[in-house]
Amino acid sequence: MSYPPMSRAARPAVISCESRPPERVDRREILLGLGGMCAAGSLGIGRDALALPIQAPDLSKCQPTGTNSGTNCCPPTTPPLVRPAAHTVDEAYLAKYKKAVKLMRELPPDDPRSFAQQANVHCAYCDGAYDQVGFPGLELQVHNSWLFFPFHRFYLHFHERILGKLIGDESFALPFWNWDAPAGMTLPKIYTDPRSSLYDPLRDAAHQPPALRQIDLNLSIMYRQMISSARTTKLFMGQPYRAGGNRNPGSGSLETSPHGPVHVWVGDPKQPNGENMGIFYSAARDPIFYAHHANVDRMWHLWKKLDPRNVDFTDGDWLESSFLFYDEAARLVRVKVKDCLEPEMLGFTYQNVEVPWLRNRATPRSAPSAEGEAAEIRKGTASFPLTLSSAASVSVKRPKVSRSSADKDKEEEILVFDVYVDETDTADVKPDDSEFAGSFVNVPHRKGHNTKMAAVKTTLRLGISDLLEDLKLEDEEELLVTLVPRKGKGKFNIGGVRIELSS
Numbered sequence: 001m002s003y004p005p006m007s008r009a010a011r012p013a014v015i016s017c018e019s020r021p022p023e024r025v026d027r028r029e030i031l032l033g034l035g036g037m038c039a040a041g042s043l044g045i046g047r048d049a050l051a052l053p054i055q056a057p058d059l060s061k062c063q064p065t066g067t068n069s070g071t072n073c074c075p076p077t078t079p080p081l082v083r084p085a086a087h088t089v090d091e092a093y094l095a096k097y098k099k100a101v102k103l104m105r106e107l108p109p110d111d112p113r114s115f116a117q118q119a120n121v122h123c124a125y126c127d128g129a130y131d132q133v134g135f136p137g138l139e140l141q142v143h144n145s146w147l148f149f150p151f152h153r154f155y156l157h158f159h160e161r162i163l164g165k166l167i168g169d170e171s172f173a174l175p176f177w178n179w180d181a182p183a184g185m186t187l188p189k190i191y192t193d194p195r196s197s198l199y200d201p202l203r204d205a206a207h208q209p210p211a212l213r214q215i216d217l218n219l220s221i222m223y224r225q226m227i228s229s230a231r232t233t234k235l236f237m238g239q240p241y242r243a244g245g246n247r248n249p250g251s252g253s254l255e256t257s258p259h260g261p262v263h264v265w266v267g268d269p270k271q272p273n274g275e276n277m278g279i280f281y282s283a284a285r286d287p288i289f290y291a292h293h294a295n296v297d298r299m300w301h302l303w304k305k306l307d308p309r310n311v312d313f314t315d316g317d318w319l320e321s322s323f324l325f326y327d328e329a330a331r332l333v334r335v336k337v338k339d340c341l342e343p344e345m346l347g348f349t350y351q352n353v354e355v356p357w358l359r360n361r362a363t364p365r366s367a368p369s370a371e372g373e374a375a376e377i378r379k380g381t382a383s384f385p386l387t388l389s390s391a392a393s394v395s396v397k398r399p400k401v402s403r404s405s406a407d408k409d410k411e412e413e414i415l416v417f418d419v420y421v422d423e424t425d426t427a428d429v430k431p432d433d434s435e436f437a438g439s440f441v442n443v444p445h446r447k448g449h450n451t452k453m454a455a456v457k458t459t460l461r462l463g464i465s466d467l468l469e470d471l472k473l474e475d476e477e478e479l480l481v482t483l484v485p486r487k488g489k490g491k492f493n494i495g496g497v498r499i500e501l502s503s
């Protein structure tokens, strides 16, 4: 299926429960996806029980009316805004962008569109400012779950609309930091001029251009996080998070890396918590945050084009999840996940650039070595819960061996770790501190008014079917899993390790 772009002019200025952009997935499709009409019939549910509300029309499919042929009452259309790669923008674009952010910084501090208030929106949704409605004491968190992609897509969208409005240019689009391609692997130059509104002094001085992340390794990480470790919707997008559920049920592959490491790489290690980018409460105070997240968002968009099996959740609890934002006219609007499934639904798209990591399936390196301890750690006798202060290994039984490719298409083999981070230590984590089956990187956050870092309890899930093929381990009944602490030794507790099959 393809979803024709929705025009900018046709996009409603306010997205609310009453007026929404066209919807890609309606509830009928969801019901069918959950077992089809037959299932409903066999449960004795009649047609009336399946009745659903009329949805707002899909404006992009508007046709001339039939009554008086030739009458065209369709709204006008213009092409979507195009977000450019930050390292490719020209002077004219840069001038507009700098002006827009400058004007945003100059808005009164109590204007919800001001730069400081915009940063606070992110802080509030990730640092325990809100409890879940109906569940006092249960923190609302938009990271480490299936809310990650849609929350940030909407957040950037409103930010972008406000910037455009401030410079009176409806066609203004945020740039994306193209960190998945060699040309974009340094911090984009447009953010480094200290006299510009795009500058933030709280960044790692050692990571200014031309400091580069390692190209080959990064391309392999991209392949792994977008393809090998992203073979199911949950593995890529994160674990379900429903009303009444605990925060941090588990992030998707891309959120874990490179999303997290890029945050930490940019933040200033001389600040107490890696401010600004290295910790959630302050991350959006750095203008580069929005370019970083535009590329994160672009990865969601790309992932769905990589394979017909890469599809969004059809679960109603995801589609109906809602957030509140201020729009360009400072009006509070409520938006639902189902209204942001394609960038075009919000009137934007991405500049087409080369995707160099598509062929970077990693050739596995030898298992990580821990000098001197090699023999000891390879016994596989670690027991849980385990505080990771040095390398440890454990033998984990596989649910099924020698799986056929049909098996693998149906279910991905997943290595699951229950992780508990007591405190955090962000200093000097590099994006390449990540390899082999995968890695866990935590972007810290604080809880509410507390100045101490919050403990994080979550799960890390790594798809390993490709890896087992590469390592020729497909017939083994047990796998020896080695855990190596890179940073924050003694602060990561592993509650257990297991292998699951899951679609």
Ligand code: C2O
Binding pocket: 122, 126, 143, 152, 259, 263, 280, 283, 293
């Ligand atoms: Cu909401 Cu990259 O964080």
